[in-house]
Amino acid sequence: MSRAGRATRLTEALRQVTASAGHGRPWVELEAAIDELMRDPEADAWYRAECAVARLTLADYLARPRHEREQIYAEALPLLEQTSLPYLASGTLALVGEDRGLAERYLPPLIKRLDGAVADADDRGELAEAHRLTIAALTRHRGAISG
Structure with a gap:
């Protein structure tokens, strides 16, 4: 192939796998299926990062406890940082979800990283979109960015 x-x-x-979450597939089965996909010999770092973002998104969608979502994020962080800032932003936004405390903790440092990356990047498109989405999420949680 x-x-x-x-x-x-x-x-x-x-x-x-992600679609099956909407049909009531239990979290433990979803997580096992994503783990299996990540272990596929043909899965490169980019695909594994995509799986990590999917796991974080499903953890938020299924309202997994905060400590569990943070643990999933901590495990995924090296992979997300290794691939790209847009993947890191997607994973961080999935972690934060609607949790204001997590937004205050994780989004300001990410915005700072994206600020620098957007200013230095030759190809700003994907980075600029990640930057915009991250600021929008923090604004939603704070009501307004206060510096």
């Missing part, structure tokens, strides 16, 4: 074919197969498998 070609590289593109493998990527399509893995992406479709992840889509099916």
Whole structure:
């Protein structure tokens, strides 16, 4: 199978796992399925980062306890930082969800990193979008950014 074919197969498998959350699939099964996808020999760092973001998104969607979401984030953080700032932003936004305390703790340092990256980047598109979404999330939690 070609590289593109493998990527399509893995992406479709992840889509099916995340879709099954909406049909009542238990968290423990979702987490096991994502772990299995991440261990696939054809899964590169980018795909594993995508899986990590999906796990964080599902943990928020299924209202997993804060300490559990933070543990998932801590485990995913090295992988997210290794791949790209947009993946890091997506994972951080998924962690924060609607939790103001987490927003205050995790979003300001991320905004600072994105500020620098957007200013220095040759290709600002994806970084600028991650920056915009992160600021919007913090604004939603604070009511307004206060510096």
